[in-house]
Amino acid sequence: MQTYESIKCIVFDFGFTLSSDLYFKISPPECPEWHDIIQEHVFANRHICRMWMTNALSLRDIAAIVSDHANMDLSAVVKTMELGCRDLNFNEAVLNFALAQRSQGRRTALVTANMDVFSDVVVPAHKLDEKFDVIINSSDYGEIDKRILWPIAFKALGDGIHYENSLLIEDGSKEPELFRGCGGFAYQYTNDESFSRWLDDGVL
Numbered sequence: 001m002q003t004y005e006s007i008k009c010i011v012f013d014f015g016f017t018l019s020s021d022l023y024f025k026i027s028p029p030e031c032p033e034w035h036d037i038i039q040e041h042v043f044a045n046r047h048i049c050r051m052w053m054t055n056a057l058s059l060r061d062i063a064a065i066v067s068d069h070a071n072m073d074l075s076a077v078v079k080t081m082e083l084g085c086r087d088l089n090f091n092e093a094v095l096n097f098a099l100a101q102r103s104q105g106r107r108t109a110l111v112t113a114n115m116d117v118f119s120d121v122v123v124p125a126h127k128l129d130e131k132f133d134v135i136i137n138s139s140d141y142g143e144i145d146k147r148i149l150w151p152i153a154f155k156a157l158g159d160g161i162h163y164e165n166s167l168l169i170e171d172g173s174k175e176p177e178l179f180r181g182c183g184g185f186a187y188q189y190t191n192d193e194s195f196s197r198w199l200d201d202g203v204l
Contacts, residue, residue: 004203007185009161010101011153012094012132013170014112017189019090023117026084031070034080041065052115055139059117085117086125093192094169097199099131107161109134109153113144133157146175147182167204169195 012018027034042048042062051057063077070077102108110132112118116139123129134156138144141152150168154161163184170176176186189195 004167004185006165007106007167007204008159009107009109009154009157009166010098011109011111011150011166011168011170011179012098013168013175013189014110014114014118016171017091017169018094018098018110019088021088021090023088023122024081024084025088026080028070028072028076028080031072034070037066037069041069050144053113053138053144054142055116056142059115059120062115082117082121085121088122088126090126091189091192091195093196093199094189095131097169097195101204102131102133107134107157107159108132109136109157111136111146111149111153113138113146113149115139147178150179150182 024035024038031037042065048057048062048065052062059081060074060078063074063081066072066081067074067077072080098108110128114137119137119140123135129135134153136149136153136156138149141149143149150163154163154166163179163182166184168176168179168184168186169189170179170186171189173188176188179186187195187198
């Protein structure tokens with residue numbers, strides 16, 4: 001029978017789990033409709049998002065799309081988009097849990113379906129590589145399916161890490177169900193308050 005005591009690794013999602021903040025949050029004064037443009041022409045287009053998260057498109061390609069609608073120079077758009085990812089807020093309960101678990105000897109992995117700007121800007125700006133043992137980003141592997149990304153993280157962690165001794169913390173319901181279906185433990189994150197209550201129950 002599985003028990004939480006067997007857990008050796010915690011796997012974290014990034015978006016709306018470790019951080020619920022939005023990218024590109026700095027709006028340039030010369031483009032007051034900045035956020036609306038990005039939402040309409042980038043994030044509302046699932047095909048573009050998927051291509052970006054699998055490295056078929058780069059930040060510069062996305063900036064070119066934004067530039068067409070923002071009346072801004074391409075290099076200025078790239079700079080503004082990067083700047084808007086350098087000071088993200090984190091869900092403190094999740095981040096503190098990740099740091100505590102690592103300090104107690106459990107391995108930690110950050111596995112995210114994300115874009116090149118995550119690896120190139122977010123990770124170094126927030127020193128995430130100093131906070132997690134392994135970081136796996138879909139755009140670095142050209143693959144968005146976490147059933148493929150999770151085993152990559154396990155292999156990188158070594159020490160016999162696999163589903164059966166790992167716990168996933170992720171928002172939504174799809175990935176937690178998939179993780180459990182592969183033999184792992186999973187918690188569906190909604191907010192820090194609920195997460196803190198769950199931890200207070202003494203699961204770990």
